[in-house]
Amino acid sequence: xxxxxxxxxxxxxxxxxxxxxxxxxxxxxxxxxxxxxxxxxxxxxxxxxxxxxxxxxxxxxxxxxxxxxxxxxxxxxxxx
Numbered sequence: 001x002x003x004x005x006x007x008x009x010x011x012x013x014x015x016x017x018x019x020x021x022x023x024x025x026x027x028x029x030x031x032x033x034x035x036x037x038x039x040x041x042x043x044x045x046x047x048x049x050x051x052x053x054x055x056x057x058x059x060x061x062x063x064x065x066x067x068x069x070x071x072x073x074x075x076x077x078x079x080x
Contacts, residue, residue, distance in 0.1 A: 015042050020052050027060025030068050036061050 015022040027039040036057045043053035 023056035
């Protein structure tokens with residue numbers, strides 16, 4: 001219930017306004033409460049087409065993974 005509320009209230013306007021691109025942006029933010037799970041709920045709540053939602057979630061999680069990987073890699077380089 002919390003994730004659904006966060007998906008609808010927190011970024012609902014952006015997802016509704018920008019559709020596909022808004023969903024990518026919502027999923028790619030590497031913070032708690034965002035991600036594919038919340039993106040899938042937002043897809044259902046805002047009635048985004050299933051095919052578009054699949055690709056938006058896929059692209060968003062790929063970008064999120066790249067952000068987290070880069071941050072981890074750079075922090076490990078700083079430790080040496």
